Amino acid sequence: MRSVVTGVGGYLPDQVVTNDDLAKIVDTSDAWIVERTGIRQRHRAADDQPVSDLAVAAARRALEAAGRTPADVDLIVVATTTGDLTFPATATIVQRKLGCPVGIAFDVQAVCSGFVYALSVADGFVARNRAKCALVIGAETMTRLMDWTDRGTCVLFGDGAGAVVVEPQAGEGTTADRGLLGFALRADGTKQDLLYVDGGVSTSGQIGHLRMQGNQVFRHAVVNISEAINAAAADAGIDVAEVDWFIPHQANLRILEGVARRCGIDDAKVITTVADHANTSAASIPLALNTAVADGRIKPGQLLLLEAMGGGLTWGACVLRL
Template sequence: MSILRSVVTGVGGYLPETVVTNDDLSKVVDTSDDWIRERTGIRRRHRANDDQAVSDLAVEAAKKALAEAGKTPADVDLIVVATTTADLTFPAAAAIVQRKLGCPVGIAFDVQAVCSGFVYAMTVADGFVARGHSKCALVIGAETMTRLMDWTDRGTCVLFGDGAGAVVLEPGEGQGTTADRGMLGFALRCDGTKQDLLYVDGGPSTTGTVGKLRMQGNQVFKHAVINISEAVIAAAQVAGVEIKDVDWFIPHQANQRILAGVAHRLGIDESKVITTVADHANTSAASIPLALAEGVADGRIKKGDLLLMEAMGGGLTWGACVVRL
């Protein structure tokens, strides 16, 4: 029986020009290149210029994704932006992206699930595309996480960077099998009782300020490896695939030790893991689409490959999705 699937037809990524190395950070906070590398695997990160808003990063990534898909802004009827660092309290970053790209009137809104945002946004967009309500959707993960840093806290400020990644989703016919291109399955989770492990200590209805990121790193690490693995297994079961059949594992790029821990727990060979954390650091909702874009650009990821994406972020939120490119 023929069914509609949400098919990824274009991907794109954008990183700001300014690069901040570990040695650069050692001049503003008590840290060192060795200390950061040993604990996180991070060597450098990108930082947006003062005059760059998160929508600007999103637009650049979206342009690349549209070009690869052979589409123009005039084709776009749905924009979903996953971000924690929107330009303004409102309107949504997606609305600003729509204006800056010159897209026609359509649907545009943000998804806020912090580092899990892109996985959440993909499943939300799937609800439109695979049901015939969107013919050309932009799903974007974009962040300026460096704006949320407490630059006296070496445990957090060294971890994050800025960037954006985007995909174009279009409806495609499938046969309802695992051989279909497109979104095959997902699993989303949230445990609000773990809020204090990773959060920002400000907001419009509490402090009236943006606030700064706070994290209990050891606790987040413990929950990440266990919870992400469960969601990945659940998403694979929904998709009807075996973990061993996955061509590429594209995890949220939070910390090299978490990436390795989850891959080991799932029995995924290191050669199948797309890793960008060393050069991008943690770009929150942007990290998965940035890693996807890099894997496609360098030729590792090819049309027809089976992809497994996962993430965990503040909330605590976490989730996974299975997509055949």
């Protein structure tokens, strides 16, 4: 039994913040940001727009694409770092707002790696007949964690949500099957100081701001993600060269290019949305997937490779056939 992605959806808030807009509030410029990150703009949620609203909008579009309704959903997994409340889980709020029946709903917190982790968790339910229609959502309002005086971090992030519907489908047990074929998930808590938010319920009692040692994160990203990519491909029983599309976490164009080179992936196979969306953390992979499905590049039956790295440090990769 395979867990098959049957629908994809995405949502970006209306407000667009350009690099020139940021240059008015922090010492930076469009040229400086583009040269170092490849980012040209990002979206920002309205003040009265919690992350659950973004998640619901993306989920509705994914359900429509799958030919399903909220009444069909029996599992919701939301990958987010920026939940509406300390508790309950944002997934339960999404369940209520969508009008889904009583089922399973919870959040996964692995920061930028959250969507890959969440897909693996959902696979554990769907492929084992514990869920018939799962929503896996990556949703973030990362701009609310920014220190707007720190030009090294505040220019990097944006808000948004992406979602997929995952349903069971019988396969043959080969790499030709549709669905989630292989994973590699990793974490190294000794690298926490490289990327974290300096606040927490049981420590400072405050939300805090994002802190990052950019050069160190870059170095670990290229090496560690490359290892996870090869491990996920081995788990799926495929060669990286067989992949039709590479959909990386949209953190920084230089990291995307570095990982692709190290893994021998042709630039023409890389889906990039970082210029328009910036880093939307757990939302970045499903948003990029949605963009490429919507514009016709990604087609049913193609082999996809996903990867991400986030605070923790956490990282991971997934191979799936759409």
